[in-house]
Amino acid sequence: MSLKHFGTDGIRGEYGGSKLNDAIAYRAGVAAAAVAKARGANPSPTMIVGRDTRASGMALLNALTEGFESQGGRIASIGVAPTPAVAKIVSENEAAALGCAITASHNPHTDNGIKFFSSSGSKPSAELEQALDDAIDAAPAPLKPVGGETSDSQSDLITSYLDFILASFPSGLLKGRSVALDCANGATSAVAAELFEALGAQVARIGCSPDGSNINSGVGSECPQAIAKLFESRAFDMGFAFDGDGDRMIAFDETGKKLAGEAVLGLLALHLKRKGRLRKDTLVTTIQSNLGLDTALEERGIRVERVDIGDKFVGRLMLAEGYSLGGEESGHVVLGDRSMTGDGLIAALSVAQAVVESEDPLSDLASFYKAFPQETRAIRVAAKPPIEQCTSLRAAIESLEAGFGQQGRLLVRYSGTEPKIRLLVEAKTDAITAEAIARLEQAVAEDLS
Numbered sequence: 001m002s003l004k005h006f007g008t009d010g011i012r013g014e015y016g017g018s019k020l021n022d023a024i025a026y027r028a029g030v031a032a033a034a035v036a037k038a039r040g041a042n043p044s045p046t047m048i049v050g051r052d053t054r055a056s057g058m059a060l061l062n063a064l065t066e067g068f069e070s071q072g073g074r075i076a077s078i079g080v081a082p083t084p085a086v087a088k089i090v091s092e093n094e095a096a097a098l099g100c101a102i103t104a105s106h107n108p109h110t111d112n113g114i115k116f117f118s119s120s121g122s123k124p125s126a127e128l129e130q131a132l133d134d135a136i137d138a139a140p141a142p143l144k145p146v147g148g149e150t151s152d153s154q155s156d157l158i159t160s161y162l163d164f165i166l167a168s169f170p171s172g173l174l175k176g177r178s179v180a181l182d183c184a185n186g187a188t189s190a191v192a193a194e195l196f197e198a199l200g201a202q203v204a205r206i207g208c209s210p211d212g213s214n215i216n217s218g219v220g221s222e223c224p225q226a227i228a229k230l231f232e233s234r235a236f237d238m239g240f241a242f243d244g245d246g247d248r249m250i251a252f253d254e255t256g257k258k259l260a261g262e263a264v265l266g267l268l269a270l271h272l273k274r275k276g277r278l279r280k281d282t283l284v285t286t287i288q289s290n291l292g293l294d295t296a297l298e299e300r301g302i303r304v305e306r307v308d309i310g311d312k313f314v315g316r317l318m319l320a321e322g323y324s325l326g327g328e329e330s331g332h333v334v335l336g337d338r339s340m341t342g343d344g345l346i347a348a349l350s351v352a353q354a355v356v357e358s359e360d361p362l363s364d365l366a367s368f369y370k371a372f373p374q375e376t377r378a379i380r381v382a383a384k385p386p387i388e389q390c391t392s393l394r395a396a397i398e399s400l401e402a403g404f405g406q407q408g409r410l411l412v413r414y415s416g417t418e419p420k421i422r423l424l425v426e427a428k429t430d431a432i433t434a435e436a437i438a439r440l441e442q443a444v445a446e447d448l449s
Helices: 022-039 057-069 083-091 126-138 157-167 192-198 224-233 261-274 291-298 311-321 344-358 362-368 391-404 430-448
Strands: 011-014 046-051 074-080 096-102 111-117 178-182 202-206 238-242 249-252 282-286 303-307 325-327 333-335 374-380 408-414 420-427
Touching (some): 022 046, 022 111, 046 083, 057 096, 083 096, 083 111, 083 157, 178 192, 224 249, 238 344, 261 291, 261 362, 311 325, 311 333, 391 430
Antiparallel strands (some): 325 333, 374 420, 408 420
């Protein structure tokens, strides 16, 4: 069955629009309670809920609470909190049937979203996600406008999350280190600097003054130039920029250079392997990551497994196979020994730990990674017939893949939201990449123009 409400990462859309509004949040609450009761013996299930700093978060929380409690459930709101804090708190709370983060991550403040977590603190399995999606579709709309006021009754639980992170790293780890932080005016604004300073770092920070409408606005992981300005004014050993809900992190080396997400994943894989903590010597990433990562890690005895785009797919494979590290180029990093969802704070501190323990600058740790040249295209098409029925395109794909072997790759897929076909080619040289993308463009013109 297909999902009607859930996208790549939960329910997301412009607040007040058809995809996300108070009525949808109410129905999501009704659905969550119904699914929780169907899966457990407790007729009054508890759901842990946190939110980011968007002004619309409180209205959605109130609507979600009204729906959940209308079915006999109980909401435990932890207030403004990083999304991974919700996941961790749920995993350690035996009474919690589900977790929920009200956030639209790196999107502008006009958007919002609803992300669910299982009782184990992981992103929903495909089965659970489908059950929630179906239950939302079946849930009745509220009979009257939703309202009420939900109190942040469990805001003290954030302390347990911060204590867990501090206990995961050596005391005084960052003593004498200088770190730049950009918190996107989001959920990490009140906690990130506190964590780094508790471990001994000297911290300069931006994006720590949320007002309900400035989340991700000119700051954060989607705006690397903001933290780059800090590096122009003084020296740092490293820097980190988080997204609005704190499940993603972008790293910057001591020169202020933004590191590719693959470089971060790779250096963490190498660090964990040296410490004997990289289970099965495997890193999980997505089909979007550059092939240069596979090549560089293979030379160092590490295998790369790829899944579909979305950190939920990364987490599912890690759980299924017992892997300890995964993530995406976009900045999601899942360190399975500490969390089974992307956690920007844990990822940032893990990178910092690799720097300290190696006694090398971050630029040196990342130097192992050399991206393969890449070409991408998004070509408008009149229709979207199955690619296997496109004679010229199928022939071009088969010929190129046979020629690449392990030295290149390509992705050909239709856009899910636009009348376009998307092409991606990576190969060891610019010339090979350019020739391959030209062949695919010609085949698309023959079959789909």
